[in-house]
Amino acid sequence: MTIITPLPERPGGGRLTHAPADHPSLPSARVGVVLANLGTPDATDYRSMRRYLSEFLSDKRVVDYPRWKWQPLLQLIILSRRPFKSGEAYRSIWNTEKDESPLLTITREQTRKLAEGLHARFGERVLVDFCMRYGNPSTDSVLRRMQAQGCEKILFFPLYPQYASPTTATANDQAFRTLMELKWQPALRTVPAYFEHPNYIEALASSVCEAYEAATSTPEVLVASYHGVPKRFLLEGDPYHCQCQKTTRLLREHLGWKEGAIQTAFQSKFGPEEWVGPATVEHVAELARQGKRHIAVVSPAFAADCVETLEEIQQEIRDAFLAAGGETFTYVPCLNARDDHIDALLTIVENELAGWL
CATH class of the missing domain: 3.40.50.1400 (Rossmann fold)
Structure with missing residues (x-):
């Protein structure tokens, strides 16, 4: 005979009214917010730069030439030289203290400040993270981690004020590619362009x-x-x-x-x-x-x-x-982690979360 044991209400989600005693525990239901930016190489050496540039320039949203024509040119000619030039450019701006690109440093700080603002309003019901379309942390790894942490609803926010196919669209594409592989898909919303906010x-x-x-x-x-x-x-x-x-x-x-x-x-x-x-x-x-x-x-x-x-x-x-x-x-300078920029992002996020919190 199966024993049915009531489980407590999951904050932000539905009540699991009955479950067998041996039912695996589930994390509390949360709403996730993901800031998505373009990307960054892991380092400035040739191999790191080539890996990053290959992923970036192989994206059909970025370069939409026929693959049979573009890939030989990219892999055999462009990527034999460009990683050296790009690596030099990155070295001139590299955050040597943290051994990472400024984009990664700034996006992490933006995420931290946005999380503080959302947690002050909604508490632990909201989980905030960031991802990169190219390089690390990857979109796939972040979305999977958020789902494992109980995010049944995720707001995906490409950090591009103006919409463009090679930026906003490819970021959203990548998020939905992850959903295509998940057995249990979280509900996903994408934030529209905010160029006139x-x-x-x-x-x-x-x-x-x-x-x-x-x-x-x-x-x-x-x-x-x-x-x-x-x-x-x-x-x-x-x-x-x-x-x-x-x-x-x-x-x-x-x-x-x-x-x-x-x-x-x-x-x-x-x-x-x-x-x-x-x-x-x-x-x-x-x-x-x-x-x-x-x-x-x-x-x-x-x-x-x-x-x-x-x-x-x-x-x-x-x-x-x-x-x-x-x-x-x-x-x-870009708006980066300025307080008024974070306030603007917070206002946009709160509006897009309407009905979820």
Whole structure:
């Protein structure tokens, strides 16, 4: 005869009213929140860089050429040279104290602060973690760990203010690939782009004001530099370019600046085809040739400083401006773990958790 023993209510989940005495124990039901960022190599040596770049550049969302054409070129030519150059770039910004990339350091701090805010509101019912689309901690490992810890519902938050297929979409793809392999799938929600969220725009504007107040002179132009995408993505329906333009406009309006005071440009071009423009590295040089002596650059598409901002903007793009005759270059750091940025993320998360808590 089977003995049925009542079990206590599981916080955040349903009541297990009856279960046999030998039923395995289950963790308390929780709601998980996962911050997802692009990724980072484990180290800067050739093998680590090649492994990371191979995963990144093999993603069909990033490079959508036919595999039979792209993979031989990638594996035999590009990855024989690019890991050396990329490793050098990462070494110039590497967090040597923690032996990790700045992106990993910052994302961990963002997660810690967000967890503190959510725990103050909801207690232990919410579990917060982060993952990377490429590299570690992997999306698969984090989602599986959260499920094992009792997360029956998970809010998946790609940290990209503007939606793009090579960023937001591939992050979501990877999360759903994990669900495809699970016997017991948690319910999963994804956070939409927040490029026009008033709290995000306000935090962005505050970061610009603080950088201007700390500058020795007032920049003549602010360049909003976004990561670029091939122009055909725009023509095929990707909203990224339009959302970037709107972010720039909303930032300018929030600051109360006249038209032209903030100019939109795009960086990190890769491959031979035409990308959306103007290219940041060329645009800042042209500003110098036009007589602009002091400019500032902000990166609204990046939630955390990374190799594209710390190395590309602060070194390559800065050097292009100075070489063309510019004199003073001010970089406005990403929002990173600023309190107003965390507050904005917290507001977004609480809204997306409606009905779950």
